[in-house]
Amino acid sequence: NAGVTQTPKFRILKIGQSMTLQCTQDMNHNYMYWYRQDPGMGLKLIYYSVGAGITDKGEVPNGYNVSRSTTEDFPLRLELAAPSQTSVYFCASSYPGTGNNQPQHFGDGTRLSIL
Amino acid sequence: GENVEQHPSTLSVQEGDSAVIKCTYSDSASNYFPWYKQELGKGPQLIIDIRSNVGEKKDQRIAVTLNKTAKHFSLHITETQPEDSAVYFCAASLPKYSSASKIIFGSGTRLSIRP
Numbered sequence: 030n031a032g033v034t035q036t037p038k039f040r041i042l043k044i045g046q047s048m049t050l051q052c053t054q055d056m057n058h059n060y061m062y063w064y065r066q067d068p069g070m071g072l073k074l075i076y077y078s079v080g081a082g083i084t085d086k087g088e089v090p091n092g093y094n095v096s097r098s099t100t101e102d103f104p105l106r107l108e109l110a111a112p113s114q115t116s117v118y119f120c121a122s123s124y125p126g127t128g129n130n131q132p133q134h135f136g137d138g139t140r141l142s143i144l
Numbered sequence: 145g146e147n148v149e150q151h152p153s154t155l156s157v158q159e160g161d162s163a164v165i166k167c168t169y170s171d172s173a174s175n176y177f178p179w180y181k182q183e184l185g186k187g188p189q190l191i192i193d194i195r196s197n198v199g200e201k202k203d204q205r206i207a208v209t210l211n212k213t214a215k216h217f218s219l220h221i222t223e224t225q226p227e228d229s230a231v232y233f234c235a236a237s238l239p240k241y242s243s244a245s246k247i248i249f250g251s252g253t254r255l256s257i258r259p
């Protein structure tokens with residue numbers, strides 16, 4: 030099992046450009062999440078999904094979009110990159126417990142700089 | 145809104161000594177408390193978690209305690225080793241989102257082990 034795989038690992042964008050951060054998991058997890066981590070801070074939830082075709086906003090969704098067409102993939106889209114979106118982005122997945130929280134498994138992140 | 149506070153932000157201990165990291169949470173209905181370890185350039189990895197129906201859980205050199213009345217929980221690492229150097233995050237479940245396994249993170253503790 031590869032777990033949660035994120036690509037690319039690093040990227041530099043110019044202001045106003047767009048890009049898609051890729052995330053795929055091979056654990057057959059229904060739940061997937063996108064977080065951003067700013068220097069010295071904890072992780073903030075951007076978007077999450079409880080299954081294919083279902084997505085919802087997290088704490089900091091502005092400037093981002095997601096889609097979930099398959100169980101395995103959960104791409105994050107930046108349409109008009111802004112310097113405030115410079116951050117490290119983490120994708121995670123978890124198995125849906127029977128009404129109980131289950132551990133989230135994280136990828137190794139995408140380090141994104143907007144210049 | 146929901147909040148998790150984590151202290152200290154940095155911690156330096158002598159190899160072989162113990163390290164303690166403390167967190168408080170705001171929502172008394174939170175019932176799941178994971179701890180993650182993040183090494184440089186990697187994603188967070190779950191090291192231990194505890195649910196609200198127990199007060200303490202131990203796994204080799206790592207233990208977590210939970211005080212539901214005071215709404216705080218702590219991570220204890222005994223006999224610290226150089227490989228324990230990392231950033232540690234606590235987190236607490238968001239009860240109204242328990243069906244999506246959503247959690248909120250503390251701001252992290254950078255632990256350094258002095259040889």
